[in-house]
Amino acid sequence: MPWPMDRREFLKISAGLVPAAVGLAQAAEAGNSAGKYQAPTTPSLYKSTWYEFTKHPDSDTCWSLSVGPDGRIYAAACAETVPGGTVKVVRYNEARDELDYLFDLGDKVDDPGDSGRATQCKIHYSFAPSMHDGVLYMATHLSGPPIDQPAYSPWLSWHDEKRCFRGSALLAFDTKTDEVKWWDTLIPKEGCRCLLHDEDRGLLYALSYPRDHFIIYDLKKRTRRDIGRIGSVNSQALFLDRKHRVWTTSDYGHLVRYTPESDRLEMSPFTLPHNPEFQTGFHSVFYDAAPAPDGESVFAGTWIANPYLMRIWPNDGEWPRVEDLGPSTQKRDPTIPKDTFADHCGGLTFAGDGQLYYVASRWRDPVDNPMDASHKEREGVVWRLNPKTYEREEVARLEHPKNFAQYVSRGAVDHNGDLFFAHVGSHPSGIFKVSMPPERKRPNAHLPIRMWG
């Protein structure tokens, strides 16, 4: 059966505007009252458990999931399709094996959901830890409609004082005391697409949306500098090299580098790996980027259907050496511009065993992938990639009780060495825990910690 072709399908599915995921059996009875669900027949050493944001029923996406400076897992229960929706920050409670709801972000920054403006509806790849003081920085993003509107366009409402998003709110959350120490407006009128912390220099780096400006925030002075625009398609990730340079991508799949000494944004002339059959480099922006434990390289994936994986060595050469690790998802009919919700790869994270884990989508295709009945129409496959040999091994499938699980935005490993993945595509939304086999765990597996969302 053909899937409906429309914009941002995940929003429709997650918001319940159309019947939820085609062809799924209703398996809600397998869950419990705390919104936890473990698949009874996970064919894997890696056990997948679903934790629904039951205490935030308006939540429709989870874009941010990170390990905090305390080694615990934090996630954003976002509500972006609900008029007046706001994001709540949750944390996985390992003692009770459930989620703790920490706070409603709109309340903390005096920007409630019924303000009439676009709301503080989500945190989008914008958790960034601070190791010396145990703070977890977080910055909000936009698109949630005002309470009395069905949708929001930041372009339409840019000059509308009553409707325009107030701005990305930056919060400093103390993970030792569970208090918000302070907050500020990181980017007026705009959302923060992704956030990075250069702890040595006390700087936060962000990309704004919709104008795609590169923003630097000085934590000591609490001041903001706008370095200028990059393009139109937001990159979804920033990363840092050991020279304190910050890297991201342009609309057409070129590396973009900010060098503090020159205070300039520069663009590489080279195009990042992409499908040579039906892509040009357009939209091959970073979706996710995970630092390798060696500290010298970064593994990244792109935000376009048939996303490519690559390894980037930012400290090598005038422009980095980039190794093309090929596509992360399956072959398909190139005459159809596939959507990035169904054809997707995210959740890149290194675990205690020194291997890269990520989740790539897989779907039934009558020609290219006629999967048998034991598979769902769409699946989120957990892969384990050896960074030395680049060998890949399928280790688990994420099991959602009611919806497909092919879209994972971010992944992280907690201090116990277990994997966690943020899911987009259900309402309420939630996260997956994937328990690692004991021999592949280690204490403080989250270190060295990733400093960007």
Next chain:
Amino acid sequence: MEDKKKKYDMNRPEARALMDEIVHGTFMKEGTMVAFPTCFPGASIPIAPDESRITALDATPEGVVYGGTSGHRAHVFVGMFHGVTGVVFDLKTIEGATQSAAVCCGQKRFVACVNGPKGGGRILACALQPLPFDLVQEWGFERPAFEDWGEAVAGEPIVHAVADHANDLAVGVTPRHLFVADLAASKVEVAGEVPGAGRLALASRGGIVGQDGAGHLWRFDPKKRTLQRRAFALPAGQWDRTPLTWSRVKHQGLLYTADGAGRLFSFDEDKGFSASLGQTMLAPVGPMAVTLDGRVFGFCGPDLAKMFGYDPASGRVTNLGVAVSVIERRRYGYVFGDAVPGRDGELYFGEDDNLGHLFIYFPKIRPLT
């Protein structure tokens, strides 16, 4: 105390239509915008992102576009889009310059007026570019030689300049002086004292006009080389807050301008200013240009400008939305630095932003009535 707002019911029958209007009704509601990069796509790379803010444009009668950029370093480029062309060629990186104030096309060559962190504004001249052979099949480009005529007025930055009606002279201003650059004689002379602010324009009888304080225009006669201060009174409006901007009807010389509140006026040297013709939805008004049938198109509003259209036949000002290109390059356009009409009614808007593109606007063709 604010009224408590009622939560929108997403099951309302009009919800989908309203969502579509909010999302899609925001962009380019009329006509087509094409963003062209500052390169020969597929054959060269664009000007560096932080050196490509397009702040100056002019065009020859044949429709070849010349432009200047601002940023870390200023560049001068030529754009060709008719015949077997389709290129922006980066003619020169101007060391020591960070701002292009104006580009003026003469009969055989053009001048670029640029400013830098040190010294006064400089004028550089170069021959007009010949057409290339065939940019589908084969080509060859060489960077041309420029003449550096030095500072127009010692120690003073150039604010703006325009070519005269005969395309023999470029007439410009600094904050305190009026100067004339003779394109044939390669000579620059100070022609008077004016408080240079905002943009200049070539008016209907060949005079060059510029703002003269909060209430007037000065007029310079390029042929007689005479300057008349306070030659025309500005109409009632806000004239002391934003730099003056102009657009010109090519064949008549009628000018359009706007005050700080976005009120549009026309200006003719014989008739003076019109009454207010209408008001743009946002202010200030930025660059605008007039297509062949007399309609005016421009941008208004800070940070994230919206396009407006003014139709003198109906007298209506229309909100055309945020600029976006889905042909050649997929790109939003937020800030524009200059505009110039093209040969066939298309309009060129220079994007004053990092990785600036030439946004080529093809207005809607009006149906037969």
